[in-house]
Amino acid sequence: MHILITGGAGFIGSHTADALLNRGDRVRVLDSLEPPAHRGSPPEYMSSDIEFIKGDVRDRAVMSRALDGVDAVIHLAAYQDYLPDFSRFFHVNSVGTALLYELIVERRYPIHKIVIASSQAVYGEGPYNCPDHGRIWPDGRTLEQLEHGQWDILCPSCDAPLHPVPADESMVNPGNSYAISKHTQEHIGFTLGRRYQIPTTALRYSIVQGPRQSFSNAYSGACRIFCLRMHFGQPPLVYEDGGQLRDYVNINDVVPANLLTLDHPGTDGEVYNVGGGKAVSVSKFAQVVINKFCKTEELEIPGKYRFGDTRHIISDISKLKRLGWKPEYTIHDSVQSYMMWLREQPDLKNFSLEADRTMESMQVVRQALKA
Numbered sequence: 453m454h455i456l457i458t459g460g461a462g463f464i465g466s467h468t469a470d471a472l473l474n475r476g477d478r479v480r481v482l483d484s485l486e487p488p489a490h491r492g493s494p495p496e497y498m499s500s501d502i503e504f505i506k507g508d509v510r511d512r513a514v515m516s517r518a519l520d521g522v523d524a525v526i527h528l529a530a531y532q533d534y535l536p537d538f539s540r541f542f543h544v545n546s547v548g549t550a551l552l553y554e555l556i557v558e559r560r561y562p563i564h565k566i567v568i569a570s571s572q573a574v575y576g577e578g579p580y581n582c583p584d585h586g587r588i589w590p591d592g593r594t595l596e597q598l599e600h601g602q603w604d605i606l607c608p609s610c611d612a613p614l615h616p617v618p619a620d621e622s623m624v625n626p627g628n629s630y631a632i633s634k635h636t637q638e639h640i641g642f643t644l645g646r647r648y649q650i651p652t653t654a655l656r657y658s659i660v661q662g663p664r665q666s667f668s669n670a671y672s673g674a675c676r677i678f679c680l681r682m683h684f685g686q687p688p689l690v691y692e693d694g695g696q697l698r699d700y701v702n703i704n705d706v707v708p709a710n711l712l713t714l715d716h717p718g719t720d721g722e723v724y725n726v727g728g729g730k731a732v733s734v735s736k737f738a739q740v741v742i743n744k745f746c747k748t749e750e751l752e753i754p755g756k757y758r759f760g761d762t763r764h765i766i767s768d769i770s771k772l773k774r775l776g777w778k779p780e781y782t783i784h785d786s787v788q789s790y791m792m793w794l795r796e797q798p799d800l801k802n803f804s805l806e807a808d809r810t811m812e813s814m815q816v817v818r819q820a821l822k823a
């Protein structure tokens with residue numbers, strides 16, 4: 453097969469490209485090499501067997517050239533930082549996806565599969581259980597709650613603490629521009645895909661971890677930020693009280709999910725969670741990072757929070773498991789491989805310092821009054 457990977461110079465795309473090349477597929481990558489993840493030229497890790505086109509997914513001419521002659525598309529290019537430039541998420545993610553389908557229809561490209569990278573972010577806070585009021589999809593926490601360091605979500609009916617439940621694919625509750633834009637990508641893909649017979653699958657990745665996740669973009673990503681800080685002798689800085697639950701997934705589990713859904717006609721028109729299958733607190737994850745670096749530092753927990761962040765989010769991965777996929781790698785594997793990769797990088801700087809300053813100056817990261 454001849455496969456186009458948009459965003460294929462990035463973290464998930466480059467690992468997916470390697471796996472496709474290994475099994476004998478031809479790979480074309482379209483990527484605009486966005487800073488700060490990239491610095492002008494294709495990354496060293498990108499295989500020379502890849503046909504590389506530098507360009508933007510919103511550019512008709514370049515997208516058309518990228519689509520010409522391929523059989524399938526893995527659409528990963530996206531804007532995904534934590535900054536408040538709301539409109540950019542829709543320009544890149546939603547408009548870019550619409551243009552992909554527009555060109556396929558207009559120029560009759562015989563594409564027989566599109567896999568769209570969506571995100572666990574579409575669930576927002578996700579589902580919770582109240583012992584008395586059952587299943588609830590709560591709104592995010594109010595500013596007042598966060599300012600007072602009331603991190604946990606309470607039942608809107610009785611104020612009892614709620615217990616997070618893994619989110620299956622049936623409901624979404626996106627709570628920020630990134631999440632809404634990811635959900636629009638799914639909508640665009642499924643609606644236009646169905647109408648114009650372009651088989652489409654969407655994958656809602658949980659937090660993906662592993663080497664090549666750009667260390668120069670330290671706005672999000674617990675693994676890279678904690679590892680970067682530890683590398684420069686600073687303990688992990690944990691937001692809230694560190695009790696937030698996540699289901700981190702290793703890149704070596706994400707790549708097989710991409711390939712499985714690319715190949716499997718039974719996945720057409722379907723959306724799947726791709727998660728780690730285990731709820732891990734941010735503090736626990738940070739402790740794993742400290743241990744891997746063989747240090748004894750205490751976590752730094754100053755009562756800061758990321759405005760708009762979810763308290764807990766965990767994905768239910770049963771649907772993809774029914775196709776024979778399951779996560780094989782642990783957070784220990786993810787941290788170990790990221791740490792080793794980081795140590796090999798020649799031009800490493802503590803990018804998290806600048807990212808912290810930017811996020812605080814833009815009020816993305818704030819200090820609770822009482823924590």
Ligand SMILES: NC(=O)c1ccc[n+]([C@@H]2O[C@H](COP(=O)([O-])OP(=O)(O)OC[C@H]3O[C@@H](n4cnc5c(N)ncnc54)[C@H](O)[C@@H]3O)[C@@H](O)[C@H]2O)c1
Binds near residue numbers: 465484529656661
């Ligand atoms: N990494 C995660 O934890 C995670 C979690 C959920 C969803 N996702 C989704 O997976 C996809 C890949 O994420 P990643 O972690 O590999 O990110 P990444 O930043 O490493 O890779 C994204 C690539 O897309 C390119 N790109 C960005 N805007 C572009 C544009 N307008 N035109 C062309 N190329 C553009 C970038 O240069 C980059 O190489 C994204 O769609 C993201 O939303 C990632």
